[in-house]
Amino acid sequence: GENVEQHPSTLSVQEGDSAVIKCTYSDSASNYFPWYKQELGKRPQLIIDIRSNVGEKKDQRIAVTLNKTAKHFSLHITETQPEDSAVYFCAASTGNTGFQKLVFGTGTRLLVSP
Amino acid sequence: SAVISQKPSRDICQRGTSLTIQCQVDSQVTMMFWYRQQPGQSLTLIATANQGSEATYESGFVIDKFPISRPNLTFSTLTVSNMSPEDSSIYLCSVVRGGGEAFFGQGTRLTVV
Numbered sequence: 603g604e605n606v607e608q609h610p611s612t613l614s615v616q617e618g619d620s621a622v623i624k625c626t627y628s629d630s631a632s633n634y635f636p637w638y639k640q641e642l643g644k645r646p647q648l649i650i651d652i653r654s655n656v657g658e659k660k661d662q663r664i665a666v667t668l669n670k671t672a673k674h675f676s677l678h679i680t681e682t683q684p685e686d687s688a689v690y691f692c693a694a695s696t697g698n699t700g701f702q703k704l705v706f707g708t709g710t711r712l713l714v715s716p
Numbered sequence: 717s718a719v720i721s722q723k724p725s726r727d728i729c730q731r732g733t734s735l736t737i738q739c740q741v742d743s744q745v746t747m748m749f750w751y752r753q754q755p756g757q758s759l760t761l762i763a764t765a766n767q768g769s770e771a772t773y774e775s776g777f778v779i780d781k782f783p784i785s786r787p788n789l790t791f792s793t794l795t796v797s798n799m800s801p802e803d804s805s806i807y808l809c810s811v812v813r814g815g816g817e818a819f820f821g822q823g824t825r826l827t828v829v
Contacts, residue, residue: 634816636817636818644822645808645820645822645823646820647820648817648818648819651816651817691758691759695816703749703761703764704749704759704761704818705761706758706759706760708757708758709757709758
């Protein structure tokens with residue numbers, strides 16, 4: 603089955619710096635790659651996602667890149683702010699729309715210091 | 717988006733007892749998913765609940781321990797049976813909408829003493 607690895611496990615940056623989180627997946631059939639942000643005591647919330655037919659997607663300060671050949675994808679956060687502090691999870695899925703069986707990475711705890 | 721109401725939000729239970737978690741969605745969905753998030757860990761899929769059929773369990777999870785009901789297209793329950801302290805976790809239900817985005821309930825924080 604699918605296996606998703608995520609690095610680093612913790613990441614500390616200064617406000618205004620960029621943060622990069624990387625994930626690799628094992629199943630070449632995976633076609634959907636979402637990123638979730640989970641604040642302490644709250645549910646995971648989708649922040650950005652990318653499909654296998656796209657190499658890069660951007661939404662304001664966050665972007666995701668996908669390299670299908672290498673089977674890895676990355677989350678990029680620019681101009682980080684203290685409110686970006688949270689745990690971030692990547693995930694991969696091989697399901698069709700309506701049946702997205704997500705396999706999650708191990709998570710990255712991001713701390714943005716003022 | 718999807719509105720998912722999950723309850724209870726938290727509970728403290730005695731070992732050997734069972735707890736049933738409910739998940740209500742604001743509109744019909746084909747499949748509902750149940751995840752476990754152990755303290756400080758990632759999310760692990762327990763099972764997929766399809767209305768009108770038995771749930772499909774992931775490796776390491778069995779129906780006797782985590783029975784699931786799916787009586788209609790907007791509701792599901794997960795029961796954690798014969799609980800032990802190792803079952804202390806956050807349990808989350810999830811549905812998928814539109815282009816594949818997964819939405820989560822607020823979670824049930826379970827502590828077994």
